Amino acid sequence: MLEQILTMGFFTAFFSAMVRMAVPLIYAGLGEMFAEKAGILNIGMEGVMLSGAFCSFAGAMFSGSLMIGLLCGILGGIAVGMIHAVLSIKLAQNQSVSGIAINMFVLGVTSFFSRILKEGKSYQQLTTFSTIKIPGLRSIPLIGDALFNQDIFTYFLYVLIIVMTVFYAKTAKGLAFQAVGEHPRAADAAGIPVHKYQYIAMLVNGILGGIGGAYLVLVQLGVFTENMISGRGYIALAAVILGRYTPVGTFGAALIFGGANALQIRLQAVGVPLPAQALAMLPYIITLIALLGSIGRSNEPESLSKPYIRGSR
Amino acid sequence: MKKLVAMALSLTLAVSMLTACGGTKETKAETSAETTAETSGETTAAADGESLKVALCVTGAVNDMGFCQSAYEGLVLLEEKYGAEIAYTENLQAADMAAAFTDYAANGYDIVIGHGFQFGDPALEVGAQYPDTTFICTEAAAASDNVASYVMSCEQGGYIEGMLAASMTKSNKIGFIGPIEGASLIKIMNGFEDGAKSINPDIEVQTAWTGSFTDTALAKEAAQAMIDSGVDFIAHDANECGNGAIAAAQEAGIYATGDSYDQHELAPETVLTSSMYNVPLVIESAYLDVVNGTFKGEVKYLGMAEGVVEMAPYYDMESAIPEDVRTMIDEKIEAIKSGEFVVPLDENIRK
Numbered sequence: 027m028l029e030q031i032l033t034m035g036f037f038t039a040f041f042s043a044m045v046r047m048a049v050p051l052i053y054a055g056l057g058e059m060f061a062e063k064a065g066i067l068n069i070g071m072e073g074v075m076l077s078g079a080f081c082s083f084a085g086a087m088f089s090g091s092l093m094i095g096l097l098c099g100i101l102g103g104i105a106v107g108m109i110h111a112v113l114s115i116k117l118a119q120n121q122s123v124s125g126i127a128i129n130m131f132v133l134g135v136t137s138f139f140s141r142i143l144k145e146g147k148s149y150q151q152l153t154t155f156s157t158i159k160i161p162g163l164r165s166i167p168l169i170g171d172a173l174f175n176q177d178i179f180t181y182f183l184y185v186l187i188i189v190m191t192v193f194y195a196k197t198a199k200g201l202a203f204q205a206v207g208e209h210p211r212a213a214d215a216a217g218i219p220v221h222k223y224q225y226i227a228m229l230v231n232g233i234l235g236g237i238g239g240a241y242l243v244l245v246q247l248g249v250f251t252e253n254m255i256s257g258r259g260y261i262a263l264a265a266v267i268l269g270r271y272t273p274v275g276t277f278g279a280a281l282i283f284g285g286a287n288a289l290q291i292r293l294q295a296v297g298v299p300l301p302a303q304a305l306a307m308l309p310y311i312i313t314l315i316a317l318l319g320s321i322g323r324s325n326e327p328e329s330l331s332k333p334y335i336r337g338s339r
Numbered sequence: 340m341k342k343l344v345a346m347a348l349s350l351t352l353a354v355s356m357l358t359a360c361g362g363t364k365e366t367k368a369e370t371s372a373e374t375t376a377e378t379s380g381e382t383t384a385a386a387d388g389e390s391l392k393v394a395l396c397v398t399g400a401v402n403d404m405g406f407c408q409s410a411y412e413g414l415v416l417l418e419e420k421y422g423a424e425i426a427y428t429e430n431l432q433a434a435d436m437a438a439a440f441t442d443y444a445a446n447g448y449d450i451v452i453g454h455g456f457q458f459g460d461p462a463l464e465v466g467a468q469y470p471d472t473t474f475i476c477t478e479a480a481a482a483s484d485n486v487a488s489y490v491m492s493c494e495q496g497g498y499i500e501g502m503l504a505a506s507m508t509k510s511n512k513i514g515f516i517g518p519i520e521g522a523s524l525i526k527i528m529n530g531f532e533d534g535a536k537s538i539n540p541d542i543e544v545q546t547a548w549t550g551s552f553t554d555t556a557l558a559k560e561a562a563q564a565m566i567d568s569g570v571d572f573i574a575h576d577a578n579e580c581g582n583g584a585i586a587a588a589q590e591a592g593i594y595a596t597g598d599s600y601d602q603h604e605l606a607p608e609t610v611l612t613s614s615m616y617n618v619p620l621v622i623e624s625a626y627l628d629v630v631n632g633t634f635k636g637e638v639k640y641l642g643m644a645e646g647v648v649e650m651a652p653y654y655d656m657e658s659a660i661p662e663d664v665r666t667m668i669d670e671k672i673e674a675i676k677s678g679e680f681v682v683p684l685d686e687n688i689r690k
Binding site for chain 2: 035
């Protein structure tokens, strides 16, 4: 048993799996972080991802093009994100209620349409995006394959994390977006259009969440199945908190979740004599332990999930 | 403005209730109205001249294109073929099952069918109060004078898949992926292992449970983990989320088998065959037992002999499977059908 686990081959494959499992979480996590830093809590991330997954499948199936599929996935994510944006920004409603309603709504809608789409027809799996090997870097032992033998989505993610980190740390716009989430009244007084910025944040939320869902269909599976996000939207919410509202932190937290899930399924396959349920708990136990480490240091934006109404007290 | 929000939100909730979780009972008035309208024209007499009243209870929607729909199709078959008077209740939660059963029994239904193992206990409870009504549960273990369980011998399909896997593998490592550990799913996994070991006792069978019926990406990751460690044949009983397992097999260029319905189209060069379960036939056979007086209050197993469990055709993959393997599998299926060979039934998880 142990000699099966403690090999280079096992760890190389495990690290690859960890990144694969983490990528949709990172996209959704970054999207969620962007919205939360601007004061909008989107519990409906699960719905955003599910809509992205379904629309990307439908788009790619009808057009026969993966790029059009991706575009449809992004638009699907934006559509759901905008429902939340209108409810929570323009109408200043309770963001938790809106998010939960969105999750239930999107689950119903996508299941309904996927049945119509599949009715009486057999269909084939889509050919998915292929991997691009980066020569040189990919021959690094252990992590080379995991980081540099992946698809275009994964590479774009590296760029995105760097861009977002610089955006928040070095640019005036980045600071303005954070001001909107911390103290919208002060931001408003300083001439920042609070609501406009929040809409932009929700647009980014929809785009990234949509890509996260589309990734599962266009890169990993080639099919849409009902409720296929299976809680990844909620895990992304946790990754943001665990990552202390920073892009790199969110990336790391998503890797922990993805890694724990990849590990438990691998331990089952090699036949570790533990019940499957005990192994399935692993990601959540790791989360709890990790959360213990961040007690007392709240990085939550001050005005998170508080609607900003101009002129009111 | 506030009103608009309230309206939008309540609309959102209403739509999602309708499509996602349901929760409300289909009213009988509505169903019987529509069924009588349909039956009036084409009623055919039942085998012995009288038509029975049959009710079906399911846990999901009758148009779910899966588990519940297959039972509903069986019910409609009873109406069309035997002129039975039918009614159904969908989206039943555990707490409402006994109430639904009582409702039907009190209204003079002759047969009340509960589709799913969850209906076992409510059937026993209500069955004791209404001895004149026959209660049938699928996939359950309940039995008394007027309660019977009709169980599909899905392990037979698993056994055949295991034989096929063990015959096709070159690495002598094969994998099986299940969704949530339930008796009716564990027995398929164990059947697969037994079938494989009947060909090669030393074969390594890797297994994993995704812990979810919907997490397709995790099912793929499980298959990928197995493929990374040398597995070159993947089978599953994970319904829709098994699509992920097939996707991994297709990418790796190895063979796989499907489950529940013919999954050939999904990956024509990967899926060799699929186990298919004929639920309408289970409903029909239960109905005929009651009509013909052959009903017994017992747990009844229906398998390949009754046509309830079937293997899908090989299609173009026939040439990929050596002729002697195909002959051997055909002979085994015949032996199972004739009762000459009995696939061991083991509903306990092995580790």
